[in-house]
Structure formats: C-alpha cells, structure tokens
Amino acid sequence: MNPIIDGILAMEGGWSFNDKDKGGETNWGISEAVARAHGYTGDMRDLSRIEAYAILENDYWIKPGFDRIAQISYPISFELCDAAVNIGAHYPCIWLQRWLNVLNQQEKRYDDLKADGHIGPLTLAALTRFLSWRGKEGESTLVKALNCSQGAYYLEITEKRHENEQFIYGWIKNRVT
Template identity: 50%
Template sequence: MFTNPVINSVLKNEGGYVDHPNDTGGPTHWGITEKTARSYGYTGKMVDFTKEDAYLILEKNYWYQPGFDKVYAIAPVLALELCDTGTNMGPVVGIKWLQRWLNVFNHEEAHYADITVDGKIGPGTLKALTQFLEKRGTEGAGVLVISLNCSQGQRYLELAEGRTANESFVYGWMKGRINL
C-alpha cells in the first residue's frame, strides 16, 4: 500500500499525533487535521487515526488531485517539495510559487512563454517546467527547490509576525520543511 516514496516522505516528516494549543488546525495525525479526517468520514479519535487512512487522503488530495504525479514524471525532487508544501500550506500555494518562479526564470520569455499563475498544474505549467529543465538541467531543479523554500520561509516569517502564537511552530517549520 505504501508505494509512493513522496507520500512516505511526507508521512515521515509529519510524524504522529499532535494537539498543540496554539495550532488553529486542532488535533492532527500524520499531517491530517481533524476537519479533513471528518470530511472523509472518519468518526474516531484523532489519536487513533491510522497511517493508512492518512496515506490515502494525502495521495488523493496532495498528490493526484493537484497533479504532482505529473511533476514527478519530470522532476521527482520538485514533486516532493510541492507535495510537502501542499500538505503544510495547501497545494495551490506551492503551485503558484512554482508558476511565479518559472515566469521570472524564463529570461524575459526568451526560454519559454510566461504562464498563468492560477495554482493549477496544467499543460502550460508542465511545458514551462520541461523547457526550464531542458535549459537548466538537474541544477535547475535544485534551484527551483531552493526558490520554493525561499517563498515558504518568507510565508512562515509572515505567519509568525502576524500571529505571535505561531512562534511556537516557526522553528520547527523551518527545520523540518525548508531544505528537505
């Protein structure tokens, strides 16, 4: 069942049960909030929520639905970053960052055309990513991951500055999520 290496990595990073008083998401297990678990019909206590249940939700909502499986076929390291970011912040957030970075890395459209920043992995995003990697190679994939981490780190800073209770989490977010 646990055949997707990216989802397995996310599960490992998320860890087990957490119910921190400063977390607005409430009880969370394997990265799945109680609200999300309930939307899938789970009625038990979150402390008892299984890794198998989490895997199925993560694979559906944070892998296939946003199209990270398509990114994986082009750049596995980038798919891992996007899936992990998506689990933490929602898939649309990471996809928009990817689209924005692809647009500014296209050398004023000399390498490929700008794409719409819509938070969806569609043909335009996949084409731009492919063209970017054709130009920049493996190094380019690494630079994209670093770029996404920069955006994610900035977001964590804003979250902590905007709500002091988030200071409880910001060190762990940076340690566990930036530079996977």
C-alpha cells in the same frame, strides 16, 4: 507505494495537539478538519497510517498534479507535496508558476504562465522547457527558490499571528531545506 507520501508520513509522525495550532488535532499530518471532510468519524488518535496515506495521496499528490510533476522532476514534486501537506496545495502551485515566470528570461525560453495555482499542460510544458535548458542545476535551484517562498510564507503568517512563533523554528528546520 509512493515513497514521497511514505517520507512525509514518517516526518509527520503520529497524533499531536497543540491548542495554539490553528490546525488543531492532527495525526500523520492530517488535520481533524481534513479527516472529517474525507468521512473519518473516529477519534483522531485512531486515524490509521493507511487512512492518512489515502488522504495525503489524494489531496496533496494527485489533486494538485504533483504526480504529473514527478514524471518531470522528482525533487520538485517532493518539495511541492511536502509544502502542500503543511500549508495546503494552492500556494506551492502558485510559487512554482511564479518562479517559472521569473526564470524564463522575459519569455525567451517559454511563455509566462498565469499564476492561478492549477498545474496543467502549460505549467508542465514550462517546467519541462526550464529543466531542458537548465538541467540538474536548474532543478536544484528551483527547489531552493520554492524553499525561499515557503520560508517567506512562514515569516509572514508568524508576523501576523504571534502564536505561530512557537512553531516557526521547527517549520524552518524541518520544512525549508
């Protein structure tokens, strides 16, 4: 079992529904739309932890490449996966690439990346070079930087959609650490 997915499942908990939440009904952090896309046809209250685990692992761990990030940095992979479960994988991938670009001392350490949201060999190599250069301090700094982007994202979507005001406190409290 993947402890990151297990941790996210524990944090997400079971079924919830708030009519102001654009995600609609969710269970174990899985929205109804995502569950249906995976062929789930039952009541969302009945989505099992095992079914949710499989969806989370596939869509928010393996597909975006966070499993490969984990081989380089477990804390960074957790941060990316946790954000992806909450907002989708695309933005966290772009945030990683953008932060790696601005932390490379104007390409003295490694070439800039195309911030396309796809974790591939160049992103993995840049992350490896960054961490080889900056070490554990760099790892924790990069996690903080990713949290900054996540917090800015929540602020932006809440300013655009005032219904999100009832959620932003919890997002910041639980997701931006």
